[in-house]
Amino acid sequence: MTLSGRDAFRSELTAVAGRDGRVVCLETLPRNRNDHPFEAAHPDRYFSLPNAGSVLTQMVTGLGAAGFRPFVVVTPGAVEGRVAVPRTLWRDCLQAGATVVMPPEKFPEGYDEVRGLSGIPLAVPCGEKETRAVVRQAVRSGRPHCLVLGGGPGTDLSWESSEPSVAAARLISVGEAGTRLALAARAAAPGLGHAHLVYLDDARLSAAVAELGAWTGTSVVVAAPRLLGPVVRALRDRLPEDSVRGVPAAVGGGGADVAEVLAAAAVG
Numbered sequence: 001m002t003l004s005g006r007d008a009f010r011s012e013l014t015a016v017a018g019r020d021g022r023v024v025c026l027e028t029l030p031r032n033r034n035d036h037p038f039e040a041a042h043p044d045r046y047f048s049l050p051n052a053g054s055v056l057t058q059m060v061t062g063l064g065a066a067g068f069r070p071f072v073v074v075t076p077g078a079v080e081g082r083v084a085v086p087r088t089l090w091r092d093c094l095q096a097g098a099t100v101v102m103p104p105e106k107f108p109e110g111y112d113e114v115r116g117l118s119g120i121p122l123a124v125p126c127g128e129k130e131t132r133a134v135v136r137q138a139v140r141s142g143r144p145h146c147l148v149l150g151g152g153p154g155t156d157l158s159w160e161s162s163e164p165s166v167a168a169a170r171l172i173s174v175g176e177a178g179t180r181l182a183l184a185a186r187a188a189a190p191g192l193g194h195a196h197l198v199y200l201d202d203a204r205l206s207a208a209v210a211e212l213g214a215w216t217g218t219s220v221v222v223a224a225p226r227l228l229g230p231v232v233r234a235l236r237d238r239l240p241e242d243s244v245r246g247v248p249a250a251v252g253g254g255g256a257d258v259a260e261v262l263a264a265a266a267v268g
Helices: 005-019 037-041 054-065 089-095 111-116 127-141 175-188 202-212 225-238 258-264
Strands: 023-027 046-048 069-073 099-102 146-148 170-174 193-197 218-223 243-248
Touching (some): 005 023, 005 037, 023 054, 037 046, 054 069, 054 089, 089 099, 111 225, 127 146, 175 193, 175 218, 175 225, 202 225, 218 258
Parallel strands (some): 023 069, 099 146
């Protein structure tokens, strides 16, 4: 079992910050009883702001102007004490120049608004290796990113097995929960094809569709509920000849099972 997306993010950002003194970490989550690795290694560049509001955006703006690269972990709409974290805080921080990390269950319903923020990559990595790679890319680019990371056990992908030459249908997995369910479904039906999406912003989704476009069969998107509908709509817009279906994957309970995925793919 690998680290959760959130823990992998904290670990990799801590390591990167050891090589790049411009990296700063801010969190709207309250301090954990366990030591935060970034706080322990770089206490002068870590800020816990559970009652964050406009002050967080002001800090991000000021840090950016001073040449720093702020990374913000934000839980929109959460209430800590008596102060509600604004649901638009993620957008304000992105526009102020920060990379924003949020959990899939709190991903804003305005998915199209995130995609519409010009030039901002939107990533939903799965597993520790993928998450670490996305964090490194965000730091190297010097541009704000929006990262959707879960707090549950991570699932690293392995593409060592070859894709079937003729697949009955294709699964398209997004995020931790979606990928776990897709892998379980493929284990039950090895004839299924499997594509995995990491970036969901318009530019990178269009690039991925260029590769997916040769497919003429059924595609079944497996993702957390807040991501599922928008991703299905986006793919249908880009694959008009394709048959795109969606199956919700549980984030914290509920969701579909393997049998439902196989039924959507018309297998079994």
